[in-house]
Amino acid sequence: MLRFLEISNDSLFVYYLISNLFNLALLVVAIYQNSLHRHRLASRRPLGLKSSPFTPPISLLVPARNEELCIVANVGSLLRLDYPELEVIVVNDASSDQTLPALRKSFGLHRAPILYVAEIPTAPVTAIYRSLAHPQLLVLDKQSAGCKADAINAGINAASSPYVCVVDADSILEKDSLSRIMAGIISEPERVVAVGGIVRILNGSKVEGAELKEVRLPRTHIEILQVVEYLRAFLVGREAWAAFNLLPIISGAFGIFRRDLLLKIGGFRADAVGEDFDLIVRLHRYLHDHDIDYHINFVADPTCWTEAPSDYRSLARQRARWHKGLLDTLWSARNMLFRKRYGRVGWVILPYMWLFECLAPLLELLGYTTIVLAAVLGCLSQQFFLAFLLFGYAFATLISVGSVLLEEMTYRRYGSWREVAWLLIYCFFEHVPYRQLTMFWRLRGLWEYLRGDLSWHQVKRTGASTSTPASIAE
């Protein structure tokens, strides 16, 4: 028993050390990549894309289910985006509320006899609507298949542009975000098959008619902790992984993809719990299987603002669902692990995701258990234990502070000294106790997945993206 505890504790130490070293390396790469990107931006003018006749068209896909609170204002805001060739396709996924009537009333929708070819099989589309006032707006009304992926797939079928951009109905895109995200494709259109943008937390910011007027930090602890977490995840993790063409995920809230490739891989997997992660892994698989030279990119300046859960219950559900999605995708991609054909994807990112993301809550729980056992049995060196805790905490906090530094060096969305001070203070709480809380929620996700509970629990919305009612098209 003592021997087991000894091995377990040593393994935990090594695991934690490797995890933190990985994160430190990612931070260094991200700082380098960000400074490179800033320099590139200085020599390019993303707004120049707007006036160029060579800018490729984009179809913006907006899956919407029971979004009556925000749908009108948000679609209006999407229609006003600064992009020359834009088609907005809203897919009403059998909403039981006033989503469709609100759209029809506000945008003057009429049924249109448009040919719809279901290249990717989806639940039946019952009607297609066009707007008299906004010719670029198309609304699909479809029966529910019980998942967002199916709604996106219907949008992909209806899209007429070579690129599709998937956006959540409750999210707000910045006006120039499409021009900026397309800059990630236009530099290498033959290689870049998908690009992700950054998703930031909207809670607390001043919004009028689905347009962001002023960026502010949220007010509650749990929301600010999520801001720090998102900064670390996007500005450090995604930026660095993308540098090695190992981006494992493009957020479902904001990403752009080549439509022809999505059709080839059959679109989003309808029975996937985390359809965004699953899609990117399948893209990696398809492109490796067909020996296609490709790059899945991340660009940190196009921004999508989204509402984050503001209460513990909703956050717990969201994190449990994310973890179910993670395990579901990793399990379905298990035959890519350590296969020569899949190169770095099979040898680096997928093992990393298994070890440091998927199994992390289990290993942490195991660690806490063995520490308690070792303490009870009297074989725990208290001095070393404290030192290890302090080291782990300080190292992880260093990474969080590093992500705030990156934000400061690059995009500076939080302008005031007070907000930056709060962000820095919250970096010290991200690893105790927030991390332990998320660990339990993720464990719950694992347990639910193993029990076969793949349900998508609805997250409570406060309507932060529509703080002021919009008068769009009325």
Add this chain to the structure above:
Amino acid sequence: MASDSSWLRDVGLAWLMARAILFSLLGILLLVGFIVFRRWYRGRYFTRLSRRTVALREQWPDILSGKIPGSAWRLNALDCQIVEDILLDNIEVSDRDQLPAFLACLRNSGLLDLRIREARSADGWKRRLALLALGRTRAPEAVPALVEALESPSEETRAAAVRGLGRISSPQAAVPLLDFLVHEELHVSEHTLKDALLNCCREAPEILVPYLNRTKGRTREVIARILGELASPGLGEELLILAADPLPEVRASAARALAKAQPEISFPVLSTLAMDKEWFVRLRAVIALSSLDHTGRIYVLLRALCDQNRHVRQRAAWTLARMRQGKEEILERVVATQDNYALQAFLSELERCDSLDAALDGLGNIVARVPGAADVEAVAAIVREHFAAPGKATAATVGKR
């Protein structure tokens, strides 16, 4: 954490741990300190920048005329940057008459020479920024330095040089770009290159023609695409040759360009291109026909309305629904095609330009007059149901072909 007998003891773990903690805490302190210092420094810098900008703006007429010599502001890095930014911003929005005064100031102050030297001898980002600044000057003497940078081993530098040449916006800058392109020695993003060529050739698109005749494959497609955007009525005959090109992209560009040529020249060619085997060539031809003032186009558009490709059909419908001729007459011809999808596309477009009600009122008479139009009546009923009561329509009419 680990037990006393752990192997980690053997590697001097306490020593390692102590230093790791120290390193992490020091790292946090340094990062926080750096953030605070950077904020403070930036705040101070922007205050100074703003103050100096206001001061230099007040002296602007004297700076521009040379009454205040360049030496008075050039040796101060901040002042130099502010004056250059103001000059370049002015050049960007200036017309032919205003440009010489700004260029004279750039030349007399030595700013232009400074940038040319940087574009030739500096490295990395400094060189790239100098190349872009040179482009923004629109000065002819900047072209040789920009052309030299096209041979740089760095793709970023080559792209900056191409963007710089694009900003010069003169045929003089287009020639080296085209030379490099034709010899396949220019490896930059196609979008960047096309934008640059578009800007440079705007005044004289005819310089593209000899290059087009010398090239094949992708390069030919790129040049044809630029020509498609910039074509003028004077280029008619060259465009006719392109319309018979074996490359479909070139034919599509020819169709695009023919929209701007004389109708008597372009109409017969566009009519042929509207039957091309590639759908995007047909689409381009139909789009070009929509801007052409020729009485014969209605027959071509009616044929395009029955095209197997929905984009071609929709575009033909878009044009037909907006033609000046009587909608009833066109509707009668559409009904006579006996193509339900063509009719649906046309009615849909009529509805979008608010002419549906009038056209539907005349539909009954048309069905009675046109032989073999019985099916059309059924379609019309469905379409009428769609538009009149959208909520009651059934799934049968959507997604079924």
